[in-house]
Amino acid sequence: GHRRHCHRQQEQQQSSGSGSGSDSGSGSARPQPLEPSLLRFLVCPLSKRPLSRYEEATNELINEELGIAYPIIDGIPNMVPEAARRTHTKAPAEGSEQP
Amino acid sequence: LRLWRCRCRALLSRPTGAPRARRGLAAGPEMHFGFQTVTEEERREKIYQVFENVAKKYDVMNDSMTLGIHRVWKDILVHKMNPCPGTLLLDVAGGTGDIAFRFINYVRSVRQRQLQRKLKHHQNLSWQEIFESYQNDKFNSLGDSQVVVCDINREMLKVGKQKAQHLGYSEGLSWVLGNAEELPFDDDKFDVYTIAFGIRNVTRIDLALQEAYRVLKPGGRFLCLEFSHVSNPLLSRLYDLYSFQVIPVLGEVIAGDWRSYQYLVESIRQFPPQEELKAMIEDAGFFKVDYENLNFGIVAIHSGFKL
Numbered sequence: 001g002h003r004r005h006c007h008r009q010q011e012q013q014q015s016s017g018s019g020s021g022s023d024s025g026s027g028s029a030r031p032q033p034l035e036p037s038l039l040r041f042l043v044c045p046l047s048k049r050p051l052s053r054y055e056e057a058t059n060e061l062i063n064e065e066l067g068i069a070y071p072i073i074d075g076i077p078n079m080v081p082e083a084a085r086r087t088h089t090k091a092p093a094e095g096s097e098q099p
Numbered sequence: 100l101r102l103w104r105c106r107c108r109a110l111l112s113r114p115t116g117a118p119r120a121r122r123g124l125a126a127g128p129e130m131h132f133g134f135q136t137v138t139e140e141e142r143r144e145k146i147y148q149v150f151e152n153v154a155k156k157y158d159v160m161n162d163s164m165t166l167g168i169h170r171v172w173k174d175i176l177v178h179k180m181n182p183c184p185g186t187l188l189l190d191v192a193g194g195t196g197d198i199a200f201r202f203i204n205y206v207r208s209v210r211q212r213q214l215q216r217k218l219k220h221h222q223n224l225s226w227q228e229i230f231e232s233y234q235n236d237k238f239n240s241l242g243d244s245q246v247v248v249c250d251i252n253r254e255m256l257k258v259g260k261q262k263a264q265h266l267g268y269s270e271g272l273s274w275v276l277g278n279a280e281e282l283p284f285d286d287d288k289f290d291v292y293t294i295a296f297g298i299r300n301v302t303r304i305d306l307a308l309q310e311a312y313r314v315l316k317p318g319g320r321f322l323c324l325e326f327s328h329v330s331n332p333l334l335s336r337l338y339d340l341y342s343f344q345v346i347p348v349l350g351e352v353i354a355g356d357w358r359s360y361q362y363l364v365e366s367i368r369q370f371p372p373q374e375e376l377k378a379m380i381e382d383a384g385f386f387k388v389d390y391e392n393l394n395f396g397i398v399a400i401h402s403g404f405k406l
Contacts, residue, residue, distance in 0.1 A: 035273040041247060042275070045283040076256055078276045079283035 038077065044068075046081050062087065130302065133365025139302055146300050147252060149359040150194070154254035156354040157195050158262075163349050164360075172398050173295060176324045177201040179391070179400060180291055184210045184242025189289040189314060191279050191307075192297020193248040194255025196262050196272075203268055206244040213242070241271045247284075249277045250297075280306040284314045291315075295324040299370045308383035315405040321385055327392070327399035328372035334395050342367070373399050 043050050044063040052064040060069040061077055068084040070077055130142045137145065153160060161169045176198065182188065184206050190198045221229070250256050256274050263272060277283045279294070280303050292311045301307045311321050329335040342364040350360025371379065373390050376399075380388045385403030392399050 037245065038247070038273045038275065041284050041288055043283055043285045045277065045281045048285070050285070073253075073276075074257065074260070076253075076260070076274045076276050077283075078253075080251065080276060080278050081281070083276075 035075070042077065042079065044070075045079050046084075060085070131366075131369045133362040133369065142302050145362070146302075149362055150252045150300075151254045152356050153354055153359050154194070154252070154258050157255065157258065158197075160350065160354055160360070163353055164346050168394070169296075172324060172393055173197050173201055175393065176293065176295060176322060176400055177205050179402070180205075180293070180320070180322060182206050182209075182244065182291065184213065184244050186244050186290045187288070188244075188246040188291045188293065189284065190246055190248050191282075191292065191294045191311070192250055192300065193293070193295070194250040194252060194259050194297075196248060196259035196268075198293050198295050199246045199248050199259075199272060200263070200266065200268055202246050203241065203244070203271060206241055210240060210242045210244075243271075245271045245273070247273050247275060247289075249275045249279070249282065249284075251276065251278050280310060282310045282314055286313050287316045288314050289316060289319060291320050291322065293322045293324070296326070298323055298325055299366050304371075304379060305383070308380055308385075312384045312405055317405055319405045321380065321401075321403040321405070323376070323380075323401040325376075325399060325401070326367040326370065327376075327390075327396050329396040331395055338397060373401075376401055 039051075039054065042061065044066065046068075047063065047066055049063070049065060051061045051070075053062050054060075055062050055069065058069070059072045061072065061079075062069045063084075064087075067086060067088040069087050070079055070084050072078065129136050130139050131137070132142045132145050150157075165172075180188075180202070182202060182205060186202075186206065188199075188202050190202070193199055218229070248256070248259060250259075253276060256276060260274055263269065275283065279297070279301050292315050294307075294311070298304060298307060308321075315321065329338050346364050347357040347361045350363075351357035354360070370376075373392070373396065377388050377390055380401055380403045384405065386406050388401065388403040390399045390401045
């Protein structure tokens with residue numbers, strides 16, 4: 001999880017750097033914010049329980065109970081279990097993510 | 100070209116009743132992918148790839164294959180839904196947004212008429228008051244209606260989102276990547292659940308129906324628009340000819356991909372007929388389950404309610 005985490009952060013930094021130039025309608029250059037109303041409906045597909053929070057830094061939706069995070073790509077939350085990333089290696093600690 | 104022609108002939112001569120045991124129920128590891136037999140995992144992957152390949156040409160192909168009639172089918176679905184402003188819709192397998200956009204158009208026009216009627220009753224207002232009432236209602240052009248488009252395929256969602264941008268849809272519309280068999284939504288949340296030309300591609304239809312039931316509010320409606328079975332023998336023969344001779348060719352010419360469209364026409368043949376699907380929907384707990392044939396059963400709309 002550590003390497004993938006860093007990689008995604010790098011990607012985001014790069015895309016936010018290239019910013020306003022590429023506005024051809026694909027919209028994938030800028031990290032797009034999550035539609036706030038969606039959070040009313042979304043739950044973890046595995047536990048069916050509400051997600052703990054939206055983590056702006058990594059653009060992920062966190063489920064602290066299960067210790068996983070779902071990525072948001074191009075403003076679309078990727079809510080399939082296969083896409084989830086573990087935020088802890090062993091038993092959940094204080095809920096802090098790995099650096 | 101000779102290859103596919105031979106293949107088509109072989110397929111047409113195959114008895115229609117090729118193993119129907121695997122209808123997306125938990126009947127062992129083997130499943131159908133069109134007329135092939137594959138494992139559950141292979142089927143998911145193959146179907147994902149089909150839609151990954153066709154995503155960009157999806158709308159063009161729909162128009163060519165159905166001579167534009169798919170637009171009418173989708174219009175009929177939304178008219179049957181007859182949503183009022185404030186409705187919360189979950190459109191599953193809604194990738195490119197066709198149902199979502201129609202829903203938004205529909206509630207917007209209903210809302211407009213509501214506002215017009217309201218203003219007619221306020222004939223004695225001053226211009227200031229009229230202006231203010233326009234201001235307030237501007238933020239409610241949809242009357243708080245919302246549609247969430249859920250699809251398992253990233254490419255299809257991308258196309259849908261781009262379309263939304265080009266056509267100017269933004270309010271009341273959200274996109275989620277999710278699995279119909281394992282929806283990332285809370286119980287009892289939506290007023291309407293639609294799945295248009297998607298349920299055929301779900302591997303475990305029973306699970307998808309159970310999930311549909313779960314996320315609908317009590318009183319909520321399930322609507323499924325899908326290719327179905329033509330009972331008229333002459334029409335059925337013509338339909339088969341068209342499906343197997345014309346559609347894969349169109350697929351090759353337009354999308355450069357006949358295999359995906361071969362899968363498409365095969366998957367239609369493998370999908371349960373009207374009565375069987377009705378029974379499956381009832382099994383999931385829905386009440387007042389009914390279906391309406393369009394174009395002699397080429398397409399059917401199934402409807403059910405959660406009570």
